[in-house]
Amino acid sequence: MTPTFVFVHGSNGSARNWASIQRELALLGHRGLAVDLPGHGAGAGFTAAYQAPQDIEAFATAPSTMALVTHSDLVAHVIGVVRRVREHGPVVLVGASRGGLVLTAVGNAVPELLDRLVYISAWCCVDRTVPEYLAMPEFAATELGAFGSLMVGDPEVLGVTRWNWRTADAEVLAGMKKALLADGTDQQFLAMLNGFEPDEIADFGTDVIDPATWGRVPHTYLRLTEDQAMPPAMQDLLIKQADARTPGNPFEVHSLACSHAGFGLSGRAPEVAAILAG
Template sequence: MVLVHGFWHGSWCWSEVVPHLVAGGRRAVAVDMAGHGLYARHPRWFTRQPYDPEAVATEVSPVADVTLDDAAELLLSQVKLIGGGEPVTVVAHSAAGPVLTRVAEQSPDLVAHAVYVTAYMPALGVPAAAYTRIPEAAGDRVAPLVQGDPTRLGALRLDFATDDPAYRQGLREAFYGDVDPAVAEAATALLTPDSPFGIMTGTTELTPAGWGSVPRTYVVCTRDMAIQPAVQRKFIAEADAAFPGNPTSVVSLAASHSPFLSVPGELAALLLPLGR
């Protein structure tokens, strides 16, 4: 089983889930997505002193050239290496969803089961970014936190250098509303400020023989304030309408956007049987 994190996070976010999966008899490996973790590149303002709010809003991101193609190429290489050429279950959280979708479309023989944990799952050949502007997304807690213009910066940027208590509280509510405060604070300190906007603007044309043939499960997080439940269910409805012969299996967790930190044991229990 290959576990892929969402934007601003890294493979570290699965550290509480992997032991449960291994204890349940599954091999599980968490990997970094392009532009994140060991592939992250921090903008200069992030460590420069004194703090410069103008630079936060204007400095072009060092990951501005990372595209959905790049992210999919990296994930495909990871899947091939980990599975040894055999199909594996791939679990995608949040903005890793479009990356998994591209890999499953290109190489359906290598994805035994595609699992979307409160993730973007466009099924109509439109970019994931389009779903941040639909009526169902109104009121999400992430959009007000994004700094600058993503089309100019080349990234979706969050300001983890600010000491503004209201902003930091907004981060907590958006990502970690039901996570232990100490764990949430530790996780926030590990987040990467820039996530490549190109991953959200890329598109994948889906076919019945590609992504449409791969078994898929969607884990709805009913307390999510980043990708709200109505948006999650829209993904499911559109996928099922596009590929009615291969409907989405749906399970729910009473969790926020980060069930890998708030309910790792429960999340692992849902994942264990998938793709066996």
């Protein structure tokens, strides 16, 4: 039977991030369903203060619709989607970047519902949490430092991290483009920023792969070799560690020479879809 691909977005994203991949898969005869995680998409916390002209003071204190959302809520939501999709045939669960955290937790919980997990330059924690991985030398090459000045408000008060993606600071914008879409055009980069949502949950969860459950599911890792947000060295470390925990079921690894967001935005969607369809 033809599988259904279920897509999980990354930080500050939504189901819209997968439109180009879904389109290319549909042209190859495959079904695709992109998930809006709780608090994202139509439920995102956009406010009048975030519009132009912006009221940064009001934006920094406006309540967030995802303040009470947890990592466990994201996982439970995706499990519910997977259960429904599974009624119609095989399921391939695909996640990018932070979306990998949800993939791991779902793979741990319901391996019997999954036919494959696909991580696209995504977190696949093996023996430590995301904050601990961030402190490792393999992550040192990241260009995400450019994002620091975009944080607005106090996460402890808001219950979320909040970002002003509508900055006009040319230096910050250049740093962000280098980190996320160095291989894209300025127009593609600005379109991407306009699709970002300002709030994201601060809870990364503590899930690491369980060899007894996650380890039963075939899994693929798509390395993005020009990624300056999630350095290739970190991607390779996660793959190596996971393979050591599940030596009988190692990652199937593919590589694509593109940026963190370039797999869907810089004309590489047909190549990604071909890998998924394979």
